[in-house]
Amino acid sequence: MTRAAVLSGLGAWAPPHEVSNDEIAALIGRDDEWIRARTGIASRRRVAPGVSTGTLAVGAGRRALRSAEVSTVDHVILATTTPERIMPATAPAVASALGLSAPAFDLNAACSGFVYGLAVASSLIIAGTAESVLLIGADTLSSITDPTDPMTAPLLADGAGAVVLRAGHAEELGALHAFDLHSEGEHVESLKAEHGGRVVMQGRQVFMAAVRNMAASAVAAVETAGFALPDLDRVIGHQANIRILHAVADQLGLTPDRLVTNLVRFGNTSAASIPLAMVDGVSTSQLNPGELALVTAFGAGFTWGATTLRWPALVVEKVD
Numbered sequence: 001m002t003r004a005a006v007l008s009g010l011g012a013w014a015p016p017h018e019v020s021n022d023e024i025a026a027l028i029g030r031d032d033e034w035i036r037a038r039t040g041i042a043s044r045r046r047v048a049p050g051v052s053t054g055t056l057a058v059g060a061g062r063r064a065l066r067s068a069e070v071s072t073v074d075h076v077i078l079a080t081t082t083p084e085r086i087m088p089a090t091a092p093a094v095a096s097a098l099g100l101s102a103p104a105f106d107l108n109a110a111c112s113g114f115v116y117g118l119a120v121a122s123s124l125i126i127a128g129t130a131e132s133v134l135l136i137g138a139d140t141l142s143s144i145t146d147p148t149d150p151m152t153a154p155l156l157a158d159g160a161g162a163v164v165l166r167a168g169h170a171e172e173l174g175a176l177h178a179f180d181l182h183s184e185g186e187h188v189e190s191l192k193a194e195h196g197g198r199v200v201m202q203g204r205q206v207f208m209a210a211v212r213n214m215a216a217s218a219v220a221a222v223e224t225a226g227f228a229l230p231d232l233d234r235v236i237g238h239q240a241n242i243r244i245l246h247a248v249a250d251q252l253g254l255t256p257d258r259l260v261t262n263l264v265r266f267g268n269t270s271a272a273s274i275p276l277a278m279v280d281g282v283s284t285s286q287l288n289p290g291e292l293a294l295v296t297a298f299g300a301g302f303t304w305g306a307t308t309l310r311w312p313a314l315v316v317e318k319v320d
Contacts, residue, residue, distance in 0.1 A: 001169035001170065001171060002169060002170040002171075003125070003126055003128075003167060003168075003169065003170075004122070004125070004167075004168055004169055004170040004172070004175040004176060005118075005121060005122035005125040005126065005133070005165040005166070005167070005168070005176045006165065006166050006167070006168035006169075006172050006174040006175045006176070006312070007164075007165060007174035007176070007309060007312055007314070008067075008070075008165065008166045008168075008174060008312070008314075009065060009066075009067035009068025009069075009070065009164030009314070010063075010064055010067050010161075010162070010163050010164075010278055010279055010282065010314050010316050011060050011061070011062065011063025011064035011065070011066065011067050011161070011162050011163075011279065011316065011317060012063065012159070012160065012161040012162070012275055012276045012278075012279040012280075012316075012319045013056050013059030013060040013063065013159070013161075013319065014045045014056075014158070014159040014160070014266060014269075014276065015045045015046060015047045015048065015051060015056070015158055015159070016045075016320075017045060017047070017048060018043045018044070018045060019044050019045070019046050019157075020032075020042070020043050021035045021042060021043065021154070024147075024153055024154050027148050027153065028147075028148060028149065028150040028153055028154065029150070030150055030154075038154070038241075038243070039154050039241050039242060039263075039267075040241065040243070040245075040261075040263055040264055041154060041155065041242075041263055041268075042264050042265065043264075043265060044156075044157035044158075044265075044266060044267030044268075045157050045159055045266060045267070045269075046142045046158050047140050047142060047143075047158045051140075052084050052140065053080055053083060053090060053138050053139060053140045053160075054084050054090050054093055054094050054097070054138075056138045056140065056158065056159060056160035056272075057078055057080070057090065057094045057136045057138035057160050057162070058094055058097045058098060059160060060136055060137075060138060060160035060161050060162040060272070060275070061076075061094060061136050061160075061162045062098060063162070063316070063317050064134060064136075064162035064163055064164050065098065065134065065164060066317070067164070067314060067315055067316055067317070068164035068166070070132065071099070072100060072101075072102070072132075073100060073102055073130075073132040073133060073134045073164065074102055074103075074124075074130035074131050074132050074133065075102055075103050075104070075121070075124055075129075075130045075132075075133045075134070076091055076092075076094065076095040076098075076100060076103070076104035076105075076133070076134045076136070077091065077104070077105060077106075077107055077117050077120060077121055077133060077136070078090055078091035078094055078104070078105070078106050078136050078137075078138060079106075079107045079108070079109065079113030079114050079116065079117040079135065079136065079138075079271040080106060080107075080108065080113065080137070080138050080139055080270075080271055081110050081111075081113065081139050081141070081193075081270050081271065081300075082139045082140045082141060082143055082144060082270075083108075089104070089106040090106055091104035091105050091106050091136075092104045092105075094136065095134075098134075102134075107120065109183075109271075109299060109301065109303045110191075110270060110271070110299030110300035110301055110303060111238050111268070111270045111271065111273070111297055111298060111299030111300065111303075112238070112297040112298060112299040112301070112303040112305055113137055113270065113271035113297075113299065114135070114137040114161070114238075114271050114273075114274045114275060114297065115179075115181070115238075115274070115295060115296070115297040115304075115305040115306065115307065116181060116303065116305060117135045117137065117271075118135065118163075118165075118176060118295070118307060119179040119181055119305065119307070121133035121135045121165050122165065122176050122179070125165060125166070125167050130167075131167045132164060132165065132166045132167070133164070133165045134162060134163075134164055135162060135163050135164075135165065136160060136161070136162040137160065137161050137162070137270075137271035137273075137274065137275055138159070138160035138161075138271065139159070139160075139269055139270040139272050141156035141158060141199070141268070141269065142156065142157065142158050144156075144197070144199050145198060145199055146198040146199070149198070149199075149200075151200075151203050152198075152199050152201055154267075155240070155241065155267060155268045156199065156267065156268055156270075157266060157268060158269060159266055159269035159272040159276050160269075160272045160275075161269075161272045161273075161274065161275025161276040161278065161279060162275060163275055163278075172312075173289060173290060173310050173311065173312040173313065174309060174310070174311070174312030174314075175309060175310070176307055176308075177221070177224075177225035177307060177308045177309060178221055178224035178225045178307065178308070179221065179305060179306070179307045180217045180218075180220040180221040180224065180305055180307070181217075181303075181304075181305035182213065182217065182303070182304050182305065183301050183303045183304075184301070184302045185301065185302075187205075187209065187301070187302045188300075189202075190202045190205045190206055190209070190300075190302070191206050191299075191300040191301075191302070192300060207241070207243070207244060209298070209302055210240060210244050210248075210298040210304075211244055211247040211248055211251060212251075213298055213302070213304040214238075214244075214248045214296045214297070214298045214306070215251035215252055217296055217304050217306040218235075218248070218252055218294055218306045219252070220306070221294070221296070221305075221306035221307050221308055222294065222306075222308060225307075225308050227292065227308065229252050229253055229254065231292050232252075232254060232258065232292055232293070232294050232308075233258065233291035233292050233293065234258055234259075234260050234281070234286065234291050234292070234293040234311070235248070235252070235254060235258050235259050235260065235293070235294045235296070236260045236274055236277055236278060236287075236294065236295045236296075237259065237260075237274075237277075237294075237295075237296050237297065238268075238274060238296070238297035238298060238299070239261065239262065239263035239266065239267075239268055239269065239273035239274070239276070239277055240263075240268050240273070240298070241268070242261065242263060242264075244298075245259050245261060248296070260277050260278070260280070260281040260286045260287060260293075261277065262276060262277050262280035262281075270299070273297075274295060274297060276319065279316050279317075279318070279319055280319065282316045283316060283318040283319075287311050288311060289311055289313040290310055290311065291310065291311045292308060292309075292310055292311075293308065293309055293310070293311050294306060294307075294308050295307050295308070295309070
């Protein structure tokens, strides 16, 4: 049987402090209704002073390991836009805090980081380099967000999510199918954060590119895996903005009820958003064993990508 990377564990962690739209609105000169209409977000999580990306990553990683019922893995990958320092990478410290003795490295593909990380982890497993990989997506976007910017302040938030992938076969539930990955570096100025600076975004350009490219990548991934768009039961997209997610579903000819979403409570957590949505999806029965799920993301760079899997039976800890 064909070797594949199989999703066997899932966990997420979010800071307990919730920031309401009213708090954001007071700083950007808008109101709650304006924020909800444009983003679909009612509140988001923000870290307390002294809490770092690594802290969130450890919390999510620990839960994913418990979900998979394992105590060791062969590799650790941390997808993040907000590492704790330029060097060394944050991943080795996270692995150490989890009691893991394994190669560990950071990966930065912005909001596409988790999908890119899935592809890298899958490749390690298919090549036989690893039998298991802990992939964590974690970001503290509040550390690079201008609280007075109406374009970014309502959207960006903090959180972490993680999966354990193990070697298995392509026919199993949870096996990752074909990947479709892309980047277009000529658009770097449209969404960026310079060293020591804050996130700046050209909203309309990012919106249009996100919808177009997430949808196109989804089509490519679905077709390469041998499926058709109507076969999809669930779409787990990067939780960027509810209007983007609805537009992607429309481009794919799918109804919004197939979307797995939780950004109303958590906002846009960059590389963490997809695994956070996965945990919510399992906790609320939006994701059920055997369902064909599409995973798709778009981020700064521009970067984007997609893959599919048939959802496995997983036990997860709900994120409060």
